[in-house]
Amino acid sequence: MDSSFDIITDEEVQEVRSALEDGDLCKATERISEYLEEIENAPLNIAITGESGTGKSTFVNAIRGMDDDEEGSARTGVVETTMKPTPYTHQQYPNVTVWDLPGTGTPHFAAADYLESVQFRQYDFFIILSSERFKLNDIVLAKEIQAMNKKFYFVRSKVDSDLHASQVRRKKTYNEEAILKEIRDNCINNLSDGGIAKPQVFLLSCLELDKYDFHEMQNTLEKELPEHKKHIFLISLPNISLPILEKKREALRKEIWKLSTLSCAVATVPIPGLSVAVDVGILVKAMRNYQSAFGLDEQSLEKLANKCGKDVSELRSVIKSPLVVQEINKELVLKLLSKGAGGALMLAEYAASNIPVLGSMAAGGISFGTTYWMLLGFLKEIAEDAVRVLTKALESDV
Template identity: 70%
Template sequence: MDSSIKIMSDEELQGINSALEGGDLCAAIEKLSESLKDLENVPLNIAITGESGTGKSTFVNAIRGMSDEEIGSAKTGVVETTKLPTPYIHLQYPNVTVWDLPGIGTPNFAADGYLKSVDFSRYDFFIILSSERFKKNDIDLAKAIHAMDKKFYFVRSKVDSDLHASMIRRKKTFNEENILNEIRNNCIQSLKDGGITECKVFLLSFLELNKFDFDEMRNTLEKDLPEQKRNIFLLSLPNISLPVLEKKRQALRKEIWKWAIISSALATVPIPGLSIYCDVDILVNAMISYQKSFGLDQNSIEKLADKFGKCVSELRSVIKSPIVLQEINRELIITLLTRRTTGGLMIVEYVRIIPLLGGLVAGGVSFGIIYQMLSGFLKEIAEDAVRILMKALESPH
């Protein structure tokens, strides 16, 4: 076991142990179930703002893993298209909403009073975009957000266009790293001139989100968000880089323990067939959620193939897990369970995590089966997601 991975918060452990000390098994199961449902229920509201024409709507689509032409995507254009704060719900995680806010400084949304007019209190954090130097409106907005004790992040958009223009103008002396540093330093200096002395500027291309500073920005947001919102944020990200896939694997791995403990607890309830019935449901729900998070359902693979100009069959050819290629349903899981004859052998190593659960899981085959099957499937599907991404990014011969 990787000791660096904290499977439960101190608050969760305290609640579960308190319930068990009181002899209330149902309360302990309920607390674990509530923790697992956080991924589906905890709201995350992301505000995308900045001046008109900075690419806000395109970023809203990119961060949701969508193209500008898909049904349900934010409307984009060369002129300001957003007239009111517009919510865009994540297709796979409906508790995640990306808000496309009107351009600050437009006639209907002047800088003074902007936050009040867009109802600032509902957002978890703000991403302030600029396609040039950050201007007075951006700086005033950042100061107002800070005064209201909210997080904000600066993103310099359309970096790909700047690089392309520089390549044309400086054919002999073009150096991508130097130009990116010039852009970054110029943005930071404009913010310092406006009175914001401690700031980071992330350089992004919304057409190629996996490039430049996206992973650095993801790291920063991950550190700043509370744990529950952090996990849903990571899982909602598009599968555009190997670090993103690894972070998703780590987030989902922590949930396996909770599923296994619930299964073990249910196994102690003296109702014939209840344990196996619940185990099937646990496995179906968890495996489908893994498939969704890693983008290995048919629809997601088709979108990835279209994005990178590949054939769906070409991407599917690198999948090695036999489960991923099938429809995950109760019949499949029951078939898999019948092949398992043991599963509780590893338990002694893990009961120390929640000492009071020792009586439940000692020799509890349910715990071992759920843990082994979900761990094995998570490993397989995470590896398949890496193989598909690498195949999608592969240059044509």
């Protein structure tokens, strides 16, 4: 994985080339900037539905990386009586909203009326939760969602309880894999019998979201979301597992060449000790984004420490890059730029040989390579530190 991190990939060179095809840098940067803006502003609305008590509110909190007793979290363990969906905005990414929908378990449940009353059009997809077998209401609802041309996924929640019960009751023959398979097969049969073709069911515990089918679910959602929504979906996921950190790193890396093109096209600040100019504002913003995406800002670190019962200083002790936990501002970025001059020049040369337009800009004292190198390096450091921090957090003290 790391090798692809060292330099711009062939695929990206192709992308830059085609963006700059007609040699018109202005037009190309306009397109890139529109694209980045579209990604940044893409709204993502996720609807959580199912019968009362299935874990909807708990799921809403978990997917936002929150505990149930945190301020701004959804109330759990209470029966919702209102028919109105409650929006929960992501704390760091306000475009992302998880909607806690009213319970579906009423005796005269009418799926079409329900969907109308929760304004189904506004959601990107529905997650239908059940903590046991899927009921008629779940099936009726899924069919209606399909009829409205929307996507849905089934989540079988509380599998931790099933496993625990089995562990207590069948000490000798306990087999986690077998139990999960049995639950999964049951759910799928149950839904197929109800007339749902190829149901997608994910087994989860809202109490330990990173376990069981969470990664499969996240991969599926990512695949099925429209292109411009994938990024925010990935970036806003809670930093609960190493695969998520890896996904975020990859998503952020893919943006770097676009940011670099922009940064050199609107070059503003000359770099001390280096005969090039870049837009430092773009760098500052991107680096701050990385910090919050990986949860290495002060607030996120404290939350993580709390959650795993460790001291913040213990988590911080594994961070190797001094940059990672600093306040990122223009001064810091300028300092770094002047230090990283060697690498930047090397990449500028590389870009010049492969991408003629960028080459002529480099000759004019404007560097694509400087921004590219800088962001790539920072992303690598911060992603590696995020892995170290999470590994430390998950370590048991015994």
